Amino acid sequence: MGKKLLIHNEHVAGIHTYEVYRQMGGYASVEKAIKTMTPDQVTDEVKKSGLRGRGGAGFPTGLKWSFLAKPEGVPRYLVCNADESEPGTFKDRYLMEKIPHALIEGMITSSYALGANTSYIYIRGEYFYVARILETAIQEAYTNGWLGKNILGSNYSLDLYVQVGAGAYICGEETALLESLEGKRGNPRIKPPFPAVAGLYGAPTVVNNVETIAAVVPIVNNGGEEYAKIGVGKSTGTKLISASGHINKPGVYEIELGIPVEEFIYSEEYCGGIRNGKKLKAVVAGGSSVPILPTELILKTAKGEPRLMTYESLSDGGFITGTMLGSGGFIAMDEDTSIVKNLFTFARFYHHESCGQCSPCREGTGWMEKILKKFMNGTANEADVDLLWDIQSKIEGKTICPLGEAAAWPVAAAIRHFKQEFIDIAKSKKFVDVSHYNRLNKTKEAV
Amino acid sequence: MPKVTIDGIEIEVPKGTTILQAARMIGPEVAPPTMCYYSKLKTSGGYCRTCIVKVSKGSAQNPNPMPKPVASCRTEVMDGMEVQNITSPEVLEARKGVVEFLLINHPLDCPICDQAGECDLQNLGYEHGAVKTRYEFKRREFEVIDIGKYIKLHMTRCILCYRCVKTCEQITDKRVHGVIHRGDVSEISTYIENAIENDFSGNVIDVCPVGALTDRTFRFKSRVWFTKPVDAHCGCNKCSGKVRLWLKGEEVLRVTARKDQWGEVEEFICNSCRFEKKKKSDWVIEGPSPISHQSVISQNHYNHLNEVKIQVLKQQKALGFAETKGDSVTRK
Incomplete structure (x- = not known):
């Protein structure tokens, strides 16, 4: 069994409520960060962990945070990108639906690290019911003193809002998301300037994926070095994979980065092989936009090494013989697929x-x-x-x-x-x- | 001041200059074509992608080339930057692609379009386009709409450059004009088809690179190359009053703002100058407007055309053509 850090207690009854989540050790990272750490120490832990953006591009999160401009007297924002619209990807929905407090806890810890006093969760319009779950959870967090003024008696205050989009795929692009959040037409901005310099309302902003922010919780709890022990090379930690297509057990799986693709498809722990005993024809490994690969190239790289579920191994060979881990939307197609x-x-x-x-x-x-x-x-x-x-x-x-x-x-x-x-x-x-x-x-x- | 090399020509420019502006400083030979960028309008540019160039050296500090072609109108120069425009076959190929994309849904109704002759898309297509289209599907169509009593909107011809949106945003005070819908069905529209009632709304006609926004007081009056442009001015209390009159004989067919070498207006003019002063006596005429000799409009400037015609006829006679009747010539 692989190690699970994000959805390890997904089957605990009532985990979506504050009481149960707290009993299972929730909000410990906020306590640890605010009481014992400075914001820069939190950022350092994230840097040490080697966590990479889980939304698709795989940019190192700690590095992204350290790029955030910090001019005096200008507010900074953290925006969570919950506009998960890539065909084949549904991991964020699962996480928010099952364990909404994991995201909220991550938002508080991350906002503390970045010095943001207002943060937003921008969620796609089709997830309106998830937005309600989140809003209930945020209300619970406010009632219990995890949000609002002077959290845990410190001088750090945070307000967290959920904003529902109108259901456009393009609003998952970070600058289009910011435009939409500002109440404008969701058109991507021309970069530079990057959001780290001029983002939401012209202020420095960090935009992170749901899973990235949720992963900050175990990093702060156990330390970045502990997190970095999981995985292979520069792909550290665990990743949620949304498996779909012609497999026996479609669903959301948390994997340790570095397991072989073959194991992921055929083992009973994960996808459980191809449906109806058919042969695998092709795989789209990271959401509809990444290149599709035929069986022989997805199981083994062009050099003949087994392909692993890591950022590097999947993109081995460039686009000629490789693909990308992307957002983790794993679509398997059997031999009868056109x-x-x-x-x-x-x-x-x-x-x-x-x-x-x-x-x-x-x-x-x-x-x-x-x-x-x-x-x-x-x-x-x-x-x-x-x-x-x-x-x-x-x-x-x-x-x-x-x-x-x-x-x-x-x-x-x-x-x-x-x-x-x-x-x-x-x-x-x-x-x-x-x-x-x-x-x-x-x-x-x-x- | 940063130094930038464009197509092998080095130039020193002030900090904050874009690649496009630097190229324009060198001259029209290396300046990339633009369809959406307009130096008079803030935040314009970056949409049409015709001005893309290759940055083969990022800067003196970081000599790596940029991985993708960049929009020259929105990329600032760095010291030591090296840019390839017409010297890069990739850029020319990519630009050809962009022109093709712009044209696949354009109706190509130039013979009945008022913009023909002064259309940026025509010029672009002539210079960078392919001879034949590879698009075999039905082109996008929209209804023709009157927006206000002076302006007509042919959305079918629009290339979505956003110039008119920026104009309405930046030089008129009440904006009722924007883009609705998404993707290839998005269209320029006024708020629930409200008329644009503003003293400076007529400028959207001048900034439109194609024939999507046309002057209703000029529609179908004449082809532009049959009219003669002269610069004129009047004492206007709303704008500078510096305009260009388009004359046919003694008649003022159309009034527009003056345009510079890059096809951009020099000063925006008000609607009363543009639409209401249609008599020669309303204006003080300064003299003929400078028009590029490459433009089809310039043909009316040559008075010796008749002499050319006589010579042609003489040659034809010598070659054994029949007597001419009017303009047509028939062979024996």
Whole structure:
């Protein structure tokens, strides 16, 4: 059994309430931090732990915190990014739904480390019921003196708010999130300046993922060095993985970074193998935007070493033979899956979610979807594969925010590893079922 | 003062200058094209991505190249920075891609568009675009809307550069104009289609790089290259009164602000100058406006066109063409 730090007491009855959470040792990190540590010491512990951003990019959290500008007389903000919208990722929802106090405790400790007196949890609109759970938990924390003025008798005060978004994928991009939080249209900002210098309301701001903030709790409790012992190399600690697709046991699993991918897919402790005894065809390892990999490359790297669930091992070989750990949305596909159809679904998503600010993404995502639709209804020809490749290469890296890349990478990877499938479909001129897509469009028109 | 090298040409610029401004200081040959950046409007730029350049050396301290192409209009220069614009094939290829993206949903209705002849997208497409489109699907369409009694909005032609939004935000006091919806169906709109009733709202027509916002008092009156631009002024108490008149014979067909070498207005003008003073006697005419000789508008400046025509006819006669009837020529 791997070590669990975030959801170790997920099955304790009533863990979502303050009383039970406190009994299980909750809020110890706040006590320890405020009573015995200075804010810089907390940041140092996080640095020592080697914790990396769990939202997808994997940027070292301690380093991000130390970049925060600290001018006199200007407020600083901590914003928790709970706008978890990547297809295939649902770990944050699970954590907030089951153990809301873990996030709140992490928010208090992290805000203390950063010197923020107002913090926000920006949660996606579709999670309105989770927002209610969080609000109840925040109320409990206020009642018990963990939030508000002079926490634990110190001179540190913190107010914590939950803000519900309107349900746009783009608002998970940190600067678009800040725009949305300010009450504006959720368009990504042009960087620089980075949020660490001018973020929310122009003040220095740190934006962290839910899981990152929750991971601060065990780091402060047990010390950063203890946390860093788990994992391999620069990938330390534990990570929540949302496993979905054609596996026997889909769900959220907390893994120690560094277990082999093969073990994760086939062991009884985790996914439990492929459904109905079928063979694995491909895996999207970190949410829909990361490159898809065929079985032989996901289980073993191009050099023949077993691939591990770490940031480094998964990205071994670059995008030619590797992928990314991303946000941990692990989607497994069995041998009967059509990669092209799957790609069409992804492309439709990115077309729908493009904010429309910069031209390559606004026009290119729609174009890619339309070409993939041709594959679906059997009117595509072989030249369309090359056209698709050319379009994605003209989107990637040319946009303001990473959504353009997120839309381009899956297309590139699918063509790179499964080109023959595209060509076969184009040659066969066969109709692939698009009833689901048509039905969706009809509802859209009706609205 | 930081020194920056653009396409092998070194220039020293004040701190805080963007790559684009530095390139414009060198000259139009190396200046990247812009569709959304407007030096008169704060926070404009960064959206269209036509001005992307490659930074092959970040700065003297950190000589690493930037991993991705950057928008030159929003990136400040660093000392020792080296930038490639027209010398980098990657940049030209990427720009070609951006032009293609801008054009796939553009109706290309130039023959009936009032902007034709002074359209930034036409110029961009001419210079960087492909000969043929690879887009085979239905293009995006919107209804044509009147916003106020002076302005017409053709959303179908819009490339979402946000210039008009910034104009309304920054030079008019009551903003009722913005972007609604998302992605490739997002559109410029006024608040529940309210008319823009503001003394400076007409400037959105001038800043629009395409024919999406057009002057209702000029619509379909004439092609721009059949009108003659002259600079003129009047004593206006709202604006500077410095304008450009577009004449056809003695008639003032259109009044716009004066535009500089980069196609940007020099000074914003008010609506009464733009829409109401349509008589030559309202204005003091200063002289012909400077127009680039590459522009189609400049053809009306040449009075010797008739002589050229006579010479052509003579040559045709010598080559054995039939007598000419009017302008058409028929072969024996």
